[in-house]
Amino acid sequence: MPATTTAAAHPRRTSNASAEHRFYIGSAIAALTIAVVAFLPGIIDPSSRRGPLTPLVGVHAAAFTAWLVLYLVQTVLASTRNVRPHRRLGVVGCVLAVAMIIIGYRTTIEMVRRGFDLSGDLERLGPVMLQTSFQLWGLPVFGGLVLAAVFNRRRPAVPKRLMWLTIPPLLMAPVAHAIGHFGLPVLTAPLANVPLLAANPLYDQFVLRRIHPVSLWGGVS
16 A cells, blocks of 8 residues: 555656666667677578688677677566666676677687678778777777776666667677678668667656766767
8 A cells, every 4th residue: 555655646756667667678679689680691691701600709799699688688677676686697797798898809809810800791881990990999988888887886877877878889780780781871880879879868858857967978979
């Protein structure tokens, strides 16, 4: 009875929580879907690759896909208030993030040695060194966001937005592969990044009526 009274007394708060759950779970599903759709053609038809799928590339793909799956699981756990498994998986996420950064750098170095990206899908996006500069910039940004989320874990509104900000940089690789596979315009990559970064500020503005500082910073960075 008290819980019902509390919910009735704060309908706006309850509505915001429900909208928040739908936003973060929906965005996690969308991110995973983008990655699957972008990489699936190269998996189905390996002949499109300029080089064989090496064990390093396989580990790289598994680690980065695991992050997207983990993000989805964590959003579901948070929305259903399963705090204990959410915290335990947070430790797994920290270990995975470190592994992703190490694997990401190793994969980038291997790409430079070959002189082309490891699938051949990114060939239309310019020289390999141009692709490398983007990857070398994205990895430390990813690590910094995860570290900031860990330090702010007792302020729920902050880490959930920081963790969402780790997703757009990771989706740039799938988007770039989709450009190669489906013959999309090169401008698809930067244009796709705009709605991804704007999603959180727009959610804050329309649902919460104020933009959280982390969302604002992430949206304009």
